[in-house]
Amino acid sequence: MVFALYDTATRSVTPFEPVRPGKVSIYHCGLTVQGPPHIGHIRKEVVFDVLRRWLTRAGYDVTIVANVTDIDDKIIAKGAEQGRPWFAVAYENERALHAAYEVLGCVAPTYEPRATGHVPEMIEMMQELIARGHAYAADDGSGDVYFDVRSWPEYGRLSNQKVDDMQPAEDAPPEGKRDPRDFALWKGHKAGEPETASWPTPWGRGRPGWHLECSAMAAKYLGDEFDIHGGGLDLRFPHHENELAQSTAAGQKFARYWMHNAMLNLSGAKMSKSVGNTLMVSEVVKRVPAIALRYYLVSAHYRSILEFSEEALQEAATAFGRVEGFVTRAAELVGPGDLGEPTLVFSAAMDDDLAVPTALAEVQRVIAEGNRLLSGGASDELRSCLAAVRAMLDVLGLDPLSATWAAGTSDDGARRAADALVASLLEQRAEARAAKDFATADRVRDQLASAGVEVEDTPQGPRWTIQADAKEAT
RNA sequence: GGUGGGUUGGCCGAGAGGAGAGGCAACGGACUGCAAAUCCGUGCACACGGGUUCGAAUCCCGUACCCACCUCCA
Incomplete structure (x- = not known):
């Protein structure tokens, strides 16, 4: 049987055929590092980690790229709120994300590029899109660059929507837009925002819109066509729809399969x-x-x-x-x-x-x-x-x-010390049992139990384990 | 208003037209000095109302409720 994957774009389970034989390239959207990861975020990491492990076992050479969005409105706002640079906020949360990967046993992505490190690639992409007539710099002096949704007939394909049914994009004021549904590729620098959060472009200083970084980085690290693009289902629209539009409008083939994990709910x-x-x-x-x-x-x-x-x-x-x-x-x-x-x-x-x-x-x-x-x-x-x-x-x-x-659960000094102590108690218990003095035997077992050590008798003799929740006994 | 997904036993959670997922909890049995662990067994559930079919949790129609997305989102 061949590996088959549910493709969000076609809404059906499809046999998987990689672009390059023996190799699988995967891009999944990492976090916008505006806060430490919650268990919903990490569900996504675990899902893609399992995908990677399964494909690796199937013999594929798997490359995974997961971006880190280290600049956006909320990161800037948090920096201002906390009285420290926006990049300090981003970096702290990036480290928390890495700690979460590790604690849950997720293999780190092959590459983990940051948005702010790929501004030149984004500029090239915008130039390409403008040249092809699918993007334009706002003429209101804002420095914003927009994707022209009406110029791309396939827009809406991934999320199965018609442009006319969509609500206007609110990622930027509508003044400079040709259509209210046009979305920002690039955001012009605004008064009050830190200078460090802007980069020079042919259209003035500014910073990346959210979607463009993924198109630029996927192409850079995985090429014009790659296998699987993934992320949480909440990214299907607008994020992935916009990525698909940008990349294909720029002449790339982009992802073959779209894979989205469902959300983790709390209280409904x-x-x-x-x-x-x-x-x-x-x-x-x-x-x-x-x-x-x-x-x-x-x-x-x-x-x-x-x-x-x-x-x-x-x-x-x-x-x-x-x-x-x-x-x-x-x-x-x-x-x-x-x-x-x-x-x-x-x-x-x-x-x-x-x-x-x-x-x-x-x-x-x-x-x-x-x-x-x-x-x-x-x-x-x-x-x-x-x-x-x-x-x-x-x-x-x-x-x-x-x-x-x-790692860390065996062979350390504490374990050896406990081993010696428990062994001597178990010996006492064995002697008591041999003498049919079950009161004493049970007392030893209770004593160990109250210290969080559970004893089980097996055909090979007693074995003991430390109960994980014992340390939280109330 | 638009686009999708869902409702399964006490609980979690699969399945997608033809006896039974699995786990947790419960109960009974085996094992044990007693336990623990383990094994064996028990439980016959598919939101509601219609319909199609020899046969429906599964397909169709309708109803109710829930969730996600519609430009901050994993």
């Missing part, structure tokens, strides 16, 4: 800064292990709205605990081994527009099989079962034994 509404219903990644990972948050975000199909609730998050953490439990128990018995191959059912699900929920059901099925094997002790069957499970989890970025997640 899209999580967003303007609604004020945001949950920062940095906060949520205090309540639940980061890998469990990732499991939660991954577990719903990327095109389904995910209605966030604390209960659902906790439930996901419990469900993932079962997965993690099998992997660690099996690895204790037969060693971590190498990654194997995903099962055919898993692969078919992933090939079908990343049907992760179906794929995850398969992981659970294989784990149930693995748990049955586990009671028989070490075996080749168990070894290959673990290898398959790990391979499938790896595709989702959820392999607990991978370098990403295993």
Whole structure:
């Protein structure tokens, strides 16, 4: 079966054929770094991380470009508000974004270009568009440059809208526009805005409009035609519609497939800064292990709205605990081994527009099989079962034994100290049990439990784990 | 007003015309000194009203409600 992807432009699942054999080029819109990322933002990162991992496993050489929009109205406003340069605000939030990538185990994009570093490319593109009759500099002296929507018959194709049905663009005052729906490629410098937020152009000083940077950077890093362009569904219009118009009007082929992830809702509404219903990644990972948050975000199909609730998050953490439990128990018995191959059912699900929920059901099925094997002790069957499970989890970025997640959880001094202490207590308990002194045995177990150490008896003897939520015991 | 998506068991969440996703929770059983973990089993859900069909959660028509976008948005 061939990988197939839902294409927003055609609104159908289409077989994927890359522009260049063996290679996949992906551009997805990163953040406007006006604030630290919330879990809705990071859902998108996780979705594209899974896409990347799956395509990589399929043997493609994957290049991912994700932009950082480091200049816009809100960043400038925040800088002014906080009494510091706009670029300080942008950089701080860019770092928070990178920290969130890392904490959730997302592989960093291949390139992550910033808008402000690509002004010359944008100027060239505007010149091209003006030469072709699809853009114009406003004649009101504002220094704005607009895209001429009426000059491009395909405008509206991506979002399936007719220009006449659209409401006027409010990204700039309408005075200089030929049509109220024309959108800004470039914004002229305004009095009161910091000088540092403007760059020279043939039309005067100014700064990038939001959409142009992506067209310019996608072309620079991925070429005139590339495979997949993605982002949150809320970017389909106007952002992606405008990008498509700019790039194709400038003579490029642009993206073959458009992939959009659905929003993450909180209290029935899209999580967003303007609604004020945001949950920062940095906060949520205090309540639940980061890998469990990732499991939660991954577990719903990327095109389904995910209605966030604390209960659902906790439930996901419990469900993932079962997965993690099998992997660690099996690895204790037969060693971590190498990654194997995903099962055919898993692969078919992933090939079908990343049907992760179906794929995850398969992981659970294989784990149930693995748990049955586990009671028989070490075996080749168990070894290959673990290898398959790990391979499938790896595709989702959820392999607990991978370098990403295993780091810092073993081999450090604290762990060795705890190991020694717990071992001596477990020895006492074993002696008590041998003497049928169960009161003493249970007291030792309770003592450990109150310290957050959970003891389980297995055919191979007792094993213990530190409960993650114990440190937050109330 | 325009363009899309949705409503599934106690909860989360798949599926898209022909016995059953999966998970969480619950209950029963096995295992255990007791637990924990694990395994086995139980639960027969598809917003509402019509229609098509041998057969509809799935297709069609209508109704209600929800969400997103219509130039700040992942």
